[in-house]
Amino acid sequence: MATDNVLEIKNLHTYFYTDGGVIKAVDGVDVELRRGATLGIVGESGSGKSVTSLSVMGLLTGTKGKIADGEILLDGDDIVKLTKEQQRKLRGSKISMIFQEPMTSLNPVMKIGDQVAECVLQHEKISKKEALKKAEDMLRKTGVPRVEHMMKEYPFQLSGGQRQRVMIAMALVCKPEILIADEPTTALDVTIQAQILDLMNQLKKETGTSILFITHDLGVVAEVCDDVAVMYCGRVVERGDVKTIFANPSHPYTKGLLGSIPRLGDAGKELKSIPGNVPNPKYMPKGCKFAPRCPYASEKCREAEPGFFQIGEGHISRCWLCESGQLKTDHVEKAGD
């Protein structure tokens, strides 16, 4: 298959089998990550964006979660079918991840240098000394101060921004093809966030790594992403390139999200909030999951769930409103639920 997509997620369903019933955390996600590009996955809490990233990383073991259906194609190969050992080899070398909480995702009793070098030792047959050298070079690239000292320090001695830089160094030290960043700047202050976003953009240019950027902050998406997928209740509801999504959103949920953020310089206008709450995953509404909160909802929306409709080049939306006069794409939601 001649595509320039490094990663394709096709019709992914990840369910959690809990004592209280099956929670469909991810229920139909289709996204494509182009080589060298940054894809933003946006959504509110509970929309399934983090579970999507954990599914790609194969990090659901140990939880009650399981990939129930769907394919995750890395360079055209399905990684869902790989054994645990094969998946482990991919992690850190081909796909790596930065987490939201730089405070809790580093090992508190391991020196910074050793932590970064550990990643290299896992994937390359080199001596500890060489690995430490590599770690030091990578840390220097991420712009942490006093690298020689920091190699011998422990996470608690660093600030939040520095810890996130160490996480980035760990993630990129083996030059992965894909970097998954799960809310990497949410726990940071704005001035530090600006530094980290700047660093990620710069490293992306240097290494050519593709980035899957998961966030709830539309401002950050506008700054760093090339493409955007908007998620709601475990589904991608709209997808397109970043300029189209912001200038011409077609799904009512995307419109609502964009309307509810206060913008600098725009104070005084009333915020258009979305009424109601995200539905409880145990009691999902029939039909379109956004219908109970949607100002345009009709009988049809409450009855049947829409598939994707094509709106423009690479711009698709899961909303019945986009149906009329538009081309239907071949993928229509299989009525599984």
Place this chain on the structure above:
Amino acid sequence: MSDTLLRVEDLKIYYPVAGSGFGKKEFVKAVDGVTFEVKKGEVFGIVGESGCGKSTLGRGVCKLENLTSGHVYLDGEDITEYNDRRMRSVRKKVQMVFQDPYMSLNPRMSVFDIIAEPLLAHHLYQDKADLEKKVLDLLHRVGLDDYHANRYPHEFSGGQRQRIGIARALAVEPSLIIADEPVSALDVSIQAQVLNLLNELKHDLDLTYIFVAHDLSVVEYISDRVGVMYLGNFVEVGEKEKIYSNPMHPYTQALLSAVPVPDPTAKRERILLEGSIPSAHKPPTGCKFHTRCPKCMECCKTQAPERYEVDDGHYVYCHLYDKERREQQK
């Protein structure tokens, strides 16, 4: 009757930390000499990064923290030295809304009991029927329904819990509400609901807010005047329009330029600050911002800047706006 509701003068809040041995005590200077006024009916926003002392300042104003020195005047009354008993009358006028709606509601109390508690504490009801009516009224005010009254906090979403917290604060009919990061734990669509609710309540009930937050766009949306804090001090105070369209202090400028704008076509000059906030335990000498300031001068390293009024009611704490210096430049 003046229209100043609250005046804070040179307020200092220090926390003692383990000193370096015998004798000498050391302090974290969380709030280090802050002066400001809040007028009746306005929203005063306090914005800053984590660790700048904005929450401590908010709590200090209603004396939830021990004040080290300085004065707080409410309605012209100096409440600084009030003991707990005398504070009771003050607490009827000043209420707080807290950041984390998961931690600030007692999980063992029903919503009815949570909202009724301040009414009971201040004996603000005649009989049981009156109490019930008042609680239900408050619930409706914040957009909840009668049947919510008998439920417990865990049955609510974050946004609804914050509404309960607001109803509790409104119960004693205060004139000043101090909201400490009331929307930062909420999703954007819910955040907009709560912000709109706060705005509506302010107009309907003639409230005054002190709104503490780290999100600059949220503060701009809700405030009339804004104070920007850095390491325990204000660096710039003024009307919102002036601060946002014409920021004068280098820190405000950098802070505003760092906010991601939800518009992919916008191209902006970004001022990237080096490093992170120094510790409040051993803050830099002189101007506390000088270690990260792109416009740092020699005098900034030793001398703390005074307050300079650059425009009507627009104050900047920066040597760049020293009168003599400005005249020399002219």
